[in-house]
Amino acid sequence: MFKKADTSALWAVILSLVLFFVGGILTTIVPPMVDHTWAKPFENNDPAKGPTGKLVPLSELELKGRAIYQREGCWYCHTQQIRTLLADTKRYGWKGVDAPISTPDEFVYDNPHMFGTKRTGPDLARVGGKYDTQWHRTHFRNPRDLVKGSIMPTYPWIVNDPKEFEALVAYMQTLGRAKDWRPNHDYEK
Amino acid sequence: MQDQISRAEAIGAAPGAIIHEDTAAKWFLVSSVAYFFIVGIIALLIAAKFVWPDLMGTISWLSYGRLRPLHVNGMLFGWLLAADMGLAFYVIPRLCGVKLWSEKLGMATAALWNIIVLGAVVCLLAGFNQGWEYGELPFFLDVLVVVAWILFGLNVFMTVAQRKYQAMYVTIWYTMGCILWTAFVYLTGNFATLFTTGTNQANLNWMYVHNAVGLIFTPIGLALAYYFIPRAANTPLHSHKLSMVGFWSLAFVYVWTGAHHMIHGPISQWLQTIAIAFSVMLLIPVWAVVYNLFATMKGQWHQLRESVPLKFLMSGVVFYLLTCFQGPMHSLRTVSAIVSKTDWIPGHAHMAVLGAFSFFAIAGTYFVVPKLWNKALHSQSLANWSYWMLMIGGIGFYVTLWLGGFWQGWQWNTWTIPFIDTVVALKPIWIVRFVSGVMMFTGIVMFAYNVMATALGTHEESAA
Numbered sequence: 001m002f003k004k005a006d007t008s009a010l011w012a013v014i015l016s017l018v019l020f021f022v023g024g025i026l027t028t029i030v031p032p033m034v035d036h037t038w039a040k041p042f043e044n045n046d047p048a049k050g051p052t053g054k055l056v057p058l059s060e061l062e063l064k065g066r067a068i069y070q071r072e073g074c075w076y077c078h079t080q081q082i083r084t085l086l087a088d089t090k091r092y093g094w095k096g097v098d099a100p101i102s103t104p105d106e107f108v109y110d111n112p113h114m115f116g117t118k119r120t121g122p123d124l125a126r127v128g129g130k131y132d133t134q135w136h137r138t139h140f141r142n143p144r145d146l147v148k149g150s151i152m153p154t155y156p157w158i159v160n161d162p163k164e165f166e167a168l169v170a171y172m173q174t175l176g177r178a179k180d181w182r183p184n185h186d187y188e189k
Numbered sequence: 190m191q192d193q194i195s196r197a198e199a200i201g202a203a204p205g206a207i208i209h210e211d212t213a214a215k216w217f218l219v220s221s222v223a224y225f226f227i228v229g230i231i232a233l234l235i236a237a238k239f240v241w242p243d244l245m246g247t248i249s250w251l252s253y254g255r256l257r258p259l260h261v262n263g264m265l266f267g268w269l270l271a272a273d274m275g276l277a278f279y280v281i282p283r284l285c286g287v288k289l290w291s292e293k294l295g296m297a298t299a300a301l302w303n304i305i306v307l308g309a310v311v312c313l314l315a316g317f318n319q320g321w322e323y324g325e326l327p328f329f330l331d332v333l334v335v336v337a338w339i340l341f342g343l344n345v346f347m348t349v350a351q352r353k354y355q356a357m358y359v360t361i362w363y364t365m366g367c368i369l370w371t372a373f374v375y376l377t378g379n380f381a382t383l384f385t386t387g388t389n390q391a392n393l394n395w396m397y398v399h400n401a402v403g404l405i406f407t408p409i410g411l412a413l414a415y416y417f418i419p420r421a422a423n424t425p426l427h428s429h430k431l432s433m434v435g436f437w438s439l440a441f442v443y444v445w446t447g448a449h450h451m452i453h454g455p456i457s458q459w460l461q462t463i464a465i466a467f468s469v470m471l472l473i474p475v476w477a478v479v480y481n482l483f484a485t486m487k488g489q490w491h492q493l494r495e496s497v498p499l500k501f502l503m504s505g506v507v508f509y510l511l512t513c514f515q516g517p518m519h520s521l522r523t524v525s526a527i528v529s530k531t532d533w534i535p536g537h538a539h540m541a542v543l544g545a546f547s548f549f550a551i552a553g554t555y556f557v558v559p560k561l562w563n564k565a566l567h568s569q570s571l572a573n574w575s576y577w578m579l580m581i582g583g584i585g586f587y588v589t590l591w592l593g594g595f596w597q598g599w600q601w602n603t604w605t606i607p608f609i610d611t612v613v614a615l616k617p618i619w620i621v622r623f624v625s626g627v628m629m630f631t632g633i634v635m636f637a638y639n640v641m642a643t644a645l646g647t648h649e650e651s652a653a
Contacts, residue, residue: 111386
């Protein structure tokens with residue numbers, strides 16, 4: 001069967017595509033048909049089953065902020081996923097409360113997805129409500145004013161544009177909030 | 190099969206035989222070498238920003254988040270893929286014993302490719318970024334990429350269809366495979382993603398990212414290695430059978446592994462497990478290829494002393510082996526828990542794309558440029574220096590990032606260490622990375638200068 005591809009270009013083409021499509025189809029088209037949590041927005045009213053809450057689509061302002069996050073490539077340095085690792089849930093937790101693990105149903109409206117691949121900076125999946133607006137203003141103007149040794153870039157052109165700044169912070173504050181995970185709704189504004 | 194290579198070359202030399210125009214190959218090679226140099230500057234800038242974060246910090250279009258995608262896309266598409274296409278335009282007609290199907294179409298493809306790259310520079314600096322890794326280019330450029338790829342593929346396939354020799358050498362299968370798989374992988378990562386969101390989209394994105402390396406750069410890179418190693422060493426390929434094992438197992442195994450980019454992440458566990466299992470199976474095609482290429486060199490290793498292309502080629506094979514050994518290891522859950530998301534990963538990625546595939550393309554360029562312009566290489570010793578600069582700089586880069594990344598991962602897993610301390614701890618690593626980068630860039634400058642000086646220079650004597 002493979003020998004024939006030595007002399008027949010058409011046969012080589014057919015065989016390369018057939019072999020490729022087996023895995024290609026089984027790993028791209030089939031998984032979302034099998035695992036429905038990929039498409040069903042998060043909703044939970046039963047505290048016994050973990051954090052309660054409901055995923056809602058972003059508002060226009062928040063979407064604008066997300067577009068800035070996309071434009072500036074924040075996602076090259078920040079991931080948005082609490083992995084199934086104890087270290088992730090502890091490190092990104094708050095006052096002794098572990099951060100809930102990220103699940104596909106929390107990201108159903110994300111387009112483009114912002115899971116990221118590299119943590120030059122910390123994960124931002126649960127950063128919503130961690131800091132107030134004033135903190136973000138100072139931080140975006142110059143991260144090193146707040147965190148000595150930071151290598152995050154400065155973003156004066158965002159801070160100096162009130163509309164952009166407001167939008168970006170609004171987006172930041174939504175991150176990880178579908179799951180109401182902090183006790184007593186203790187979030188900064 | 191080696192006969193076939195020599196036969197094809199011999200015909201080129203015989204009186205009254207085909208004369209290859211090679212204009213399309215020249216256009217692709219010259220522009221790709223120029224981008225290698227230009228994007229090298231961007232690479233240095235972003236490495237510098239890790240050490241001096243305030244460097245040019247007030248200029249939005251020079252900030253890290255704008256330059257990084259330019260670096261990645263510029264190197265992958267402006268340099269590497271363009272050089273690969275140029276070399277394919279040189280190699281394929283010779284292996285088929287005919288002229289390139291359409292030299293004009295090839296030149297048009299090169300022109301279109303340059304328009305795409307220049308468009309990408311403007312869009313990425315301006316922040317028009319689609320938000321997917323490797324898929325940053327805006328929609329209209331994606332469409333142009335597809336058009337250019339179809340033109341390139343058409344030219345190659347028509348050349349193959351008209352070939353004089355019925356039997357096709359390995360290089361031809363790999364090139365054809367690359368063209369076909371790239372088409373579907375690219376469509377998945379840049380078009381199918383448009384209709385999806387969240388985890389579903391991420392899954393398609395990773396299928397594309399992983400296979401951009403596995404089914405675009407790997408097959409075209411190996412196509413070149415399979416051609417240039419026996420050619421440069423003037424020795425037959427070790428085993429035709431083994432090259433078949435390598436090719437067909439690659440065709441089947443690679444595409445399953447995309448989800449290994451999300452090990453422990455918000456994606457179904459069973460899909461992660463499938464990706465891990467197939468990642469480990471990748472060792473089969475890799476071993477088949479590496480063994481074959483090494484065995485080809487048996488008794489010929491002394492030639493490395495004299496030949497710069499062989500130095501690049503065989504170092505590339507070693508880096509290919511190392512990268513492809515790392516890959517399956519990273520995908521294991523325990524190892525992933527340490528190295529994933531750390532600086533280890535850029536160390537790994539650079540060894541694949543620079544250490545292996547760019548080395549193959551550099552070797553090919555050094556090999557063909559004197560033949561294309563019918564002149565001796567401008568300077569052998571400069572070529573030798575470019576090798577050592579890229580080699581030592583490269584090793585410095587990979588090894589420091591592995592060490593640093595592993596250490597970083599270990600620190601993150603000790604969650605009582607504040608995050609910022611893990612940033613400060615890596616400073617020395619980033620300084621060494623920058624210095625290694627300067628060395629690599631020096632190597633690139635030497636390479637680019639040598640190529641340009643050969644093309645434009647006045648050494649009339651023809652290459653041996």
